Amino acid sequence: MTTPKNSSGGDAAEKGAAPPQLTTIDDPLEVLLGRMLEEIERGRWGFMVAAIRQTLQRLKKKEKLAMVSNVDEFCDALGSASPAEVQALADCGLFKMICANLKAQSRESVAHTVECLSHCIRLVPELCVRAWEFGAVREVTNIIMEVREATKKRALAADSSLQQALYFFEAMGRPLKGVPCSEQAKKVSKKFYHWAIRQGVIEKVAVTWVALSDIEVRDRDPRFMPMVYHGATVLMFGTCFAPKGRAVKLEEQAGLLGAVLQFLQLEHQRKLTDFGYLTVEVAICLLLNVWLLPSSARSETLRGGKRDIAEHADIVKVVTILQALAEAQSEPVPAISKESFARLVCFLIFEHPRPLPKSTVESAVRIMCGRSEEPTWEHCKALMAHHFHAGHVSIDFLFSHFFPGFLAAFCGEAERRAPARVFTPELDPLMSMLSVLSESLWYSHPPDEPKKTLEMKNKKAGIVVLAKHLPRFLNLMIDSRAAAAVASLTRSAFYHSAIHVCMRLAHVAACQSAADLQRLNEQIIPVLVRNMFDGSGDGDVMRIGRAGLPGYLTNGLVPGMQPFRVEFPPEIARKRGTARYNWGRNCVEFSEEILVEKPHVLTQLLSDMQKGGAIGVDDMQNDEFERMRLYYKHRVIYNGTNQAAAQEAMIAEHPGERCSSCSILLHDVKRCSRCHTRTYCSVTCQKKDWPEHKKSCSKK
Structure with a gap:
């Protein structure tokens, strides 16, 4: 991979001997300068506008740029420009001039120039290609690498050059965030981050970001929160787009986990700025990508980081924040927070020393049952089975940490999906939850049959509650009304599985006492x-x-x-x-x-x-398999028009009564009150069918 080139800068057209021509008002630079002068005129330096305008008229384009590049109003005017205006400025050589000015400026005065570059790339992502070609990358990288670890934290928060350098890195990664741009821009953006990782920039940013988390609120500069956000975004890009064989091991960075958890708690602050919300979102991404997602790496550092998460003093507060974000659809960061919240709860169920609140586990399981989070639920099941069969958790632990919330989520999901008469992808998590209950009751047996003694040798099997603990499980099922939820599924597409669980529960109750069986049957x-x-x-x-x-x-x-x-x-x-x-x-x-x-x-x-x-049982099982066969027969990629076509084809063959008028598969059958032979989905269909049906309708 090549190193970014340094360029001497300048526009080739300006090296000739011809005298400069006066620019017209349509010149993009003149338009931008006009806005800048209007902004100055409204401020306390308004009396100098006439003199500044006269001076600018005598200067060449490059000299004008050198004069105004360090003016705050010029950066503001560039930041509020339209993408078309920025593209026009770049086409007339302005962007190249800005890149050339980087090398000529000192560390103290370079901040405005870097900010102008970042504004341009943010508005026109294609310009990241030119930033790479014109050598701006190395100059901005040097700003980050020259930050000393001994720098006072208060001074670090007020370092405008560092803030704008982080802004530049964030802007260079925008093509990787899915913004509209060419493939070349995406390729250069990824190449830029690969180069930065090899130069050790990401590790340097991580050290700086951790230092920022230690700054007291009273010492924070107004530029503090944008700096935190841009730094967090750079770290996220570094973890997501690292080259093969050169992964950024952020889990090894001392203090980074504490910084992530601290910035997550910004959500509790009142009047949080837009950069504050964005920082919370990126912090959630870092927590998910670095510590929570399944990884083949089993390093002691990663395991130690997970232990630190479980033992962190504020981890319950962080879980509460993520739960609120995941459940509030109006919040700006619900999408990524859903998976992070679900995976964090899944992890803490087994690692946290105290049981999580029942409502928290219920909410996490309910979110995992969503179609988009189904892989998270399957991961949770596999993790639960692994911990159980490896002896890491006891059945008492599961009764206090997992089952109460799980059963509450199961009841809610069963009610939400009712009547669930036709197999769909949305029912997969509910079927999986029902299978957890069936596996848990594996040791149940009828009163007149001997106890099961066969051991579950398959370590990938789910949770299997031993016979001596089944009465406790039965009481939990009845008290949570999960038994009634199972019974409600006896009308669903997987009715045989629900009937099977009802029978196993009754076996447990019958082996205990008539009073237990009475409680179960009354529900x-x-x-x-x-x-x-x-x-x-x-x-x-x-x-x-x-x-x-x-x-x-x-x-x-x-x-x-x-x-x-x-x-x-x-x-x-x-x-x-x-x-x-x-x-x-x-x-x-x-x-x-x-x-x-x-x-x-x-x-x-x-x-x-x-x-x-x-x-018999075989008849019901075969009938359930036939319904499932129709589902898999017509199942295609469920998006767009394919989903409707597959659903329509499957329902056309599905068993069950249909509307005599529109032929839709009926969930709740409504019959003609006179003959009780014709079925309808609504009064509208009944009226529509009446002219034909009245010829044969007779009271029974």
């Missing part, structure tokens, strides 16, 4: 019965398999118990819509109005309950 059976009524139009296998579950959960597990049945006691006849489960009589009690309002549904339910034994 599960009302949900199951509601699904039976709402899902009267589901496929035969799903409907009949679900109808046989209440009988198995009650008299199927308790010898001598009355068979499960439906009754209409007179004491609830006047309570509209009432349905309750009576454990002592093993029946679901309905108000008699159901006989009038939904006689066809009740008839279907009673018929399905009688046929419950006719549907």
